């Protein structure tokens with residue numbers, strides 16, 4: 215370690231609207247330069263380059279003047295931070311004992327999920343010391359809001375917080391090119407079913423629909439699909455898994471750690487209630503915070519009385535039975551009935567996450583906090599294993615880890631756990 219105070223500044227020039235360079239020059243450097251830190255600047259050159267930069271920074275000594283921390287200001291989006299964290303993990307815990315990574319976010323990406331989750335809309339702009347506000351008095355409020363994490367770092371007396379990271383590994387016999395050989399760290403989201411398949415479709419539509427329209431088209435294309443899998447949830451040290459009870463707005467212990475069935479939606483996160491500023495898909499991370507756990511959110515269409523009715527009338531016990539019988543007519547009917555329901559339920563994420571409070575009425579409508587079955591199931595746990603039931607169904611094998619898409623090898627599963635920091639790797643903290 216040395217006692218020089220250093221800030222590493224990593225800029226992704228192509229993130230979001232390609233504003234990172236200008237933003238850093240106009241607003242970040244003017245705050246950093248007078249602060250007494252020496253600045254070492256890097257610019258990402260290509261996809262994956264932030265990981266290389268993390269490894270390069272790891273070779274510089276951590277600073278005793280910063281309590282053993284390497285402070286890194288990342289100007290980019292979630293992808294830039296994801297790659298940087300991957301780079302840290304690829305070191306395999308080579309950092310010396312007591313060394314830490316402290317990250318500062320400059321949200322110049324597209325979705326900026328972590329930033330939006332840390333500073334939800336309506337968060338007042340940071341209050342700055344007299345010295346700093348001398349530099350920012352001409353900044354617009356929107357600009358100031360983007361400097362909240364930097365302001366926290368530059369404000370005396372504040373401390374960074376640990377960033378929860380989930381690690382995903384894939385098992386299975388026929389490893390394919392897309393399956394990662396080592397656990398993949400994620401700080402935003404791990405998903406499959408509608409979320410990952412929608413992203414894959416949207417990617418294929420990029421040429422046809424360059425704007426965000428492609429996500430709507432992709433959602434319509436995927437909203438009526440169903441995925442058979444077995445989900446096993448891992449409890450905390452006491453082994454317990456909790457489930458959210460809309461009626462009491464609280465988590466209660468559940469005896470069932472194994473969920474076998476047909477899923478339409480599956481998403482987990484430990485740090486990001488919001489995937490966009492107003493899309494609050496995991497609102498309970500915000501409403502009932504718990505730093506030791508992750509939330510797993512699933513939607514199983516078989517809980518919907520209208521869907522149940524279609525199955526009963528066609529005399530099938532389950533979705534699987536319909537599929538095994540190859541009854542396309544009933545499958546189409548189920549999809550058609552499910553699409554509006556899926557859109558209605560997931561759409562409520564835009565209403566401050568009201569989807570988690572929905573319950574079914576006996577007639578098959580949805581209401582908020584009724585006494586019927588939960589529409590969305592939210593489990594609080596420390597990890598899970600997702601095993602697709604049909605080895606030929608590509609959709610249930612497609613996993614999104616912070617936006618990157620991977621395939622579970624046929625016959626395998628995805629295993630995800632919260633990293634408890636026991637791996638010897640330098641702790642990763644966030645200035646907030």
Ligand SMILES: Nc1ncnc2c1ncn2[C@@H]1O[C@H](COP(=O)(O)OP(=O)(O)OP(=O)(O)O)[C@@H](O)[C@H]1O
Nearest residue numbers: 230258259260261262291292293294323324325326
């Ligand atoms: N010089 C570069 N040329 C091309 N791609 C780059 C370069 N530097 C970084 N990248 C890639 O840019 C991509 C986008 O970055 P990032 O995810 O941070 O922004 P975003 O997608 O706009 O925001 P968000 O993830 O918050 O929606 C990353 O996948 C990264 O690999």
